[in-house]
Amino acid sequence: MSTSLSQRPPIVTHASLPMVPTMARLIDRVQETSNTFTCRLEFVDPEAAARFRFYPGQFNMVYLFGVGEAAISISSDPDDLSSIQHTIRHVGSVTFAVSRLEVGDVLGIRGPFGSNWPLEACRGRDVLLVAGGIGIAPLRPAIYQILKHREQYGRLILLYGVRSPKDMIYREEVEAWSKRRDFQVMCTVDYPDPQWIGPVGVVTSLMRRVRLDSARTSVLVCGPRVMNREAAHSFLSHHVPEEHIFVSLERNMRCGIGQCGHCQYGPKFVCKDGPVFSYDSVRTMFSKEEV
Ligand SMILES: Cc1cc2nc3c(=O)[nH]c(=O)nc-3n(C[C@H](O)[C@H](O)[C@H](O)COP(=O)(O)OP(=O)(O)OC[C@H]3O[C@@H](n4cnc5c(N)ncnc54)[C@H](O)[C@@H]3O)c2cc1C
Ligand code: FES
Numbered sequence: 679m680s681t682s683l684s685q686r687p688p689i690v691t692h693a694s695l696p697m698v699p700t701m702a703r704l705i706d707r708v709q710e711t712s713n714t715f716t717c718r719l720e721f722v723d724p725e726a727a728a729r730f731r732f733y734p735g736q737f738n739m740v741y742l743f744g745v746g747e748a749a750i751s752i753s754s755d756p757d758d759l760s761s762i763q764h765t766i767r768h769v770g771s772v773t774f775a776v777s778r779l780e781v782g783d784v785l786g787i788r789g790p791f792g793s794n795w796p797l798e799a800c801r802g803r804d805v806l807l808v809a810g811g812i813g814i815a816p817l818r819p820a821i822y823q824i825l826k827h828r829e830q831y832g833r834l835i836l837l838y839g840v841r842s843p844k845d846m847i848y849r850e851e852v853e854a855w856s857k858r859r860d861f862q863v864m865c866t867v868d869y870p871d872p873q874w875i876g877p878v879g880v881v882t883s884l885m886r887r888v889r890l891d892s893a894r895t896s897v898l899v900c901g902p903r904v905m906n907r908e909a910a911h912s913f914l915s916h917h918v919p920e921e922h923i924f925v926s927l928e929r930n931m932r933c934g935i936g937q938c939g940h941c942q943y944g945p946k947f948v949c950k951d952g953p954v955f956s957y958d959s960v961r962t963m964f965s966k967e968e969v
Contacts, residue, residue, distance in 0.1 A: 699786025741786030810901020839881025
């Protein structure tokens with residue numbers, strides 16, 4: 679049986695008008711890599727700020743006037759609502775336009791949307807997070823929450839793969855996490871530079887280095903499509919129960935609220951039923967090349 683992912687806050691930017699964006703101001707911007715940055719946003723209207731809350735794994739639709747909208751995960755701490763953060767890689771028109779904004783500029787936000795990582799169901803269990811590239815962004819709020827309630831979870835492990843050392847995002851945070859005795863962090867790169875002394879290879883190759891207690895492990899996966907599939911199949915072959923493997927999926931999105939059909943994934947909508955799915959709920963589609 680699927681673990682419930684239904685726990686989620688209501689759409690709070692405009693509860694009765696979910697297609698209307700709420701204005702937010704850019705208050706800070708950190709360049710993570712050559713093409714990825716983290717922006718910190720504050721709602722212009724204090725009432726909107728007071729209403730907004732989210733669960734780890736959820737996303738907002740980020741709206742740039744005259745350009746368009748893109749789905750972007752919320753990457754900040756759900757307990758710190760003084761601002762919200764989005765980590766964005768510029769790949770197309772909206773993300774590029776956001777990358778050109780300056781502190782003080784205003785954009786639109788709709789959300790939060792979608793399902794969340796099932797941190798309640800992970801309580802008392804070992805938690806293994808697998809992140810590929812910018813896939814660490816939606817996992818970061820989950821890491822904050824688990825570290826805050828560390829005693830409620832078993833082992834905590836992060837496997838993080840990036841293309842090259844300079845593509846690692848949240849570098850200082852990842853280093854700080856790796857120094858903790860209660861958090862096992864392993865990073866790998868596809869293309870090492872001369873300074874890199876860590877593992878080389880795809881993130882799924884790190885699984886060989888982890889001793890799993892499969893029956894008591896919950897796995898949270900977010901990365902490129904191929905990585906998601908390989909990771910899920912690898913954990914299945916290690917006998918992790920399929921209802922304890924969770925994957926965050928990406929699809930082209932428009933409305934974010936299950937109305938337009940753009941994000942259809944088999945019989946499901948990624949915006950409404952996902953983006954976080956338990957493996958058993960998407961098993962049929964997951965084994966196919968293209969759905
Ligand atoms: C739930 C969810 C969460 C997400 N979270 C994040 C996040 O935290 N951070 C993040 O950076 N992204 C995230 N994304 C991905 C982001 O929404 C997409 O990359 C989005 O398409 C970016 O919008 P854009 O207008 O900048 O790019 P688009 O213009 O939509 O382009 C996106 C990609 O399509 C290609 N492309 C565009 N136009 C064409 C064309 N005509 N022909 C061929 N290829 C084309 C581009 O080269 C690029 O690779 C998330 C997506 C989902 C569904
Ligand atoms: S984005 Fe419109 S149905 Fe999902």
